Amino acid sequence: MLAWGLVLPVAMAALGAATPAEPVPAAAPLPYHSSDQTLGTVNCASSTCHGSISEFRDSKVLQTEYVTWSRLDKHTRTYQVLLNAQSARIAKNLGLPEPPQESAVCLDCHAHNVPVALRGERFKLADGVVCESCHGPAERWIKTHLEPNPSHARNLAAGLYPTDQPIARARLCLSCHFGNADKLVTHRLMGAGHPRLSFELETFSMIEPAHFRLNGPASAEVMRWDGVKIWAIGQALAVSESMSILLSPKRGRDGIFPELVLFDCHACHHPMSEQRWKPHAEFGLRQGPGIARLNDSNLLMMRVIARQIDPALGARITAQAARLQAASAGQGDVTAEALALRAQAEELAGQIEASSLGPAFLRGIALGLIDEGLSGNYADYAGAEQATMSLGSVIDYINRQHLLRSPGELNGALQRLNTTLVNDEHYRPADYEAQLRDLRGLLSRQ
Ligand code: HEC
Ligand code: HEC
Ligand code: HEC
Ligand code: HEC
Structure with a gap:
């Protein structure tokens, strides 16, 4: 006791x-409800941003996030799963008119399926559940979070989830x-x-x-x-x-x-x-x-x-x-x-x-x-x-x-x-x- x-x-x-x-x-609003544009994961991946292979000691955040996500996180595979035989069978049994990787029924959870007009030039559906699926489309907060003294409150106001x-x-x-x-x-x-x-x-x-x-x-x-x-x-x-x-x-x-x-x-x-x-x-x-x-x-x-x-x-x-x-x-x-x-x-x-x-x-x-x-x-x-x-x-x-x-x-x-x-x-x-x-x-x- x-x-x-x-x-x-x-x-x-x-x-x-x-x-x-x-x-x-x-x-x-949940990230997929946002009216901001999704820029795409490659924008986060540079080694001076979130794609470093070792932690930045003086940074507020690790800066290795992209490496962890792309190498270890199952969310990178969510779209690929839709290309496998199990998915094909599910789609066939349901009688879906299109293959699973094109069907909103599946993409809504297995990818970042935002309206086409809100997909930036470097956005790729095949990337699966991406940074912006969880952190919110970055159109506005990309700038605020790169300010010299970034403020969480300002980032949130600019659409960070x-x-x-x-x-x-x-x-x-x-x-x-x-x-x-x-x-x-x-x-x-x-x-x-x-x-x-x-x-x-x-x-x-x-x-x-x-x-x-x-x-x-x-x-x-x-x-x-x-x-x-x-x-x-x-x-x-x-x-x-x-x-x-x-x-x-x-x-x-x-x-x-x-x-x-x-x-x-x-x-x-x-x-x-x-x-x-x-x-x-x-x-x-x-x-x-x-x-x-x-x-x-x-x-x-x-x-x-x-x-x-x-x-x-x-x-x-x-x-x-x-x-x-x-x-x-x-x-x-x-x-x-x-x-x-x-x-x-x-x-x-x-x-x-x-x-x-x-x-x-x-x-x-x-x-x-x-x-x-x-x-x-x-x-x-x-x-x-x-x-x-x-x-x-x-x-x-x-x-x-x-x-x-x-x-x-x-x-x-x-x-x-x-x-x-x-x-x-x-x-x-x-x-x-x-x-x-x-x-x-x-x-x-x-
Ligand atoms: C009210 C009764 C009921 C409940 C509750 C229910 N099911 Fe079913 N389930 C059925 C019926 C009826 C079928 C169709 C059976 C058939 O096709 O012969 C079925 C079919 C299925 C099948 C396909 C089986 C096959 O032989 O192809 C799966 C898998 C399944 N259900 C999973 C679930 C899961 C998981 C849950 C809970 C989240 C659930 N069911 C809750 C009645 C129910
Ligand atoms: C509500 C969200 C949602 C929808 C809609 C959805 N899925 Fe999934 N699916 C999931 C989640 C979450 C998992 C992972 C389950 C776990 O591991 O806990 C999963 C797992 C799977 C798996 C197994 C993956 C593996 O690694 O073994 C397949 C295959 C699959 N889904 C195909 C589909 C297909 C095809 C569709 C459309 C017809 C679809 N899903 C629709 C959320 C969803
Ligand atoms: C846009 C949809 C989506 C969101 C949001 C999401 N996930 Fe997932 N997650 C999936 C799907 C789909 C899979 C299945 C991947 C597979 O099986 O290949 C998955 C897989 C996982 C797995 C691996 C499960 C296993 O069986 O090994 C974990 C852990 C997980 N998610 C945790 C989370 C957590 C925690 C959150 C919230 C911070 C979250 N997910 C948000 C769609 C999502
Ligand atoms: C499945 C959802 C999900 C995905 C995908 C995701 N994150 Fe995260 N992220 C979280 C959660 C949950 C936290 C922990 C809570 C927090 O600190 O906000 C977090 C924390 C962070 C943090 C630390 C924030 C802080 O102030 O401590 C950074 C930076 C980050 N993520 C960047 C990324 C990057 C870059 C990617 C893509 C390569 C990514 N995340 C993909 C859910 C996700």
Whole structure:
């Protein structure tokens, strides 16, 4: 127990204290919504700009970003993937009129597919997910960021996308890795052969080879990386985006059916001989047999976070989630309930961004994630998968604050938890819960 009482090295003021960060520019448009021109990656690649092979010691930024991205980052391959046999098969199964590398359905996520009029002379679609896909089209900010004393605020005003702000970053990554009202890996795409998307913001942020200083930018204007905040905001915004998809007239339906990716895949995809249903209450709602339930994996994570930040909000979210699940099964108005839940998710994301999350919060979150599972709420593979990535992110963060006595043991327990998820079709909640119980025991002894 002792370690939990230590003061974290980063300022850990009481919950609710605002961090001294740039004010979030009122919902910066996502890079692909910008009306500025995209100049093209070659403009960033010079060795005196971002294409240096060694770090610039006196620079605010590494200046090796292009080398990291072009050699190590999978985002450079996203367009090439559209030329492979799997993509050809997906396009053929969908009956797309053009090849995948020419279809907006694919290019919207696998490249920087901005309108032709906004593509500069040196722009190449084949470069994939490029600097400007994340940092925003550079037409205006190229000048401000080359000023002798560049200011982050001036760059943002000139169209630089605020990747340092967790909410803005979450919206950006989720737009391709989870989908939003504009673009989505629909159930039809999955049926045609597209892999199921599995995403947790902080886990993916850590897997992506970093082309920036993880321990904080040199410039005080830029927000520091805070892994647990990024994880928590990623959860709240995934709920918000899934509500937008549900509400979107373009995305929410598929013929007479709702869009099936919004539901738990394994509610439908499991052998009929395997009778799984048992009485079970979640969000205070008794789940009836034979009903396809909305995928609630991010909602469960979000509830754990909300309970730690503000128990009253946690209770409201629980009640709202129950109303939405009931409405989706025919008892209530889905639109009204989804709108209300989206508003709560956005409210929570704002609260997380403005909070400092201390050791008691971290411990509460880690145990809360486990206890949801021990109450039987990860009966679905998607919930268990999301909880596992979340526990990995949160425990890793706790470890980096030097709050663990035996990180090696915890790592072993996390790995054993992971092995119960190797095959989604053979997921057995009882095995998963047994590993969770072990992890809880270890964690409570730290
Ligand atoms: C909403 C965004 C989105 C859309 C739309 C989309 N994809 Fe993807 N696709 C992804 C992401 C994200 C991944 C990576 C999944 C991962 O590794 O987590 C991916 C992975 C793939 C893969 C597997 C790549 C590999 O390395 O194994 C193929 C093939 C693919 N997509 C083809 C297509 C084709 C063809 C289309 C159009 C019919 C398409 N995608 C539409 C986001 C999208
Ligand atoms: C997939 C999205 C993505 C792509 C592609 C991308 N970046 Fe980044 N970049 C980020 C994120 C996230 C950060 C970390 C947050 C921050 O500091 O803004 C970052 C940070 C940076 C920083 C440090 C900013 C600072 O003030 O500390 C620089 C410089 C940078 N990127 C340049 C580039 C260049 C050049 C390219 C292309 C070669 C590129 N990035 C491609 C997402 C991306
Ligand atoms: C414009 C769409 C787009 C955006 C924005 C985007 N990604 Fe990706 N990302 C992709 C696609 C498509 C792939 C799949 C590449 C492949 O499998 O070949 C991918 C792959 C990845 C991978 C490799 C996954 C693996 O299976 O190894 C990581 C990690 C990743 N992205 C993290 C991020 C993060 C973090 C952000 C936000 C800072 C982000 N991405 C923003 C489209 C995007
Ligand atoms: C409400 C029920 C339902 C849900 C929920 C559902 N599916 Fe499906 N799925 C179907 C049906 C029906 C088919 C069509 C089966 C056929 O063609 O015989 C299908 C087909 C598929 C196929 C193609 C299988 C084949 O044999 O070609 C894939 C892959 C797939 N779904 C993946 C998913 C994923 C991933 C999810 C969750 C994100 C999901 N499904 C959620 C009902 C569902």
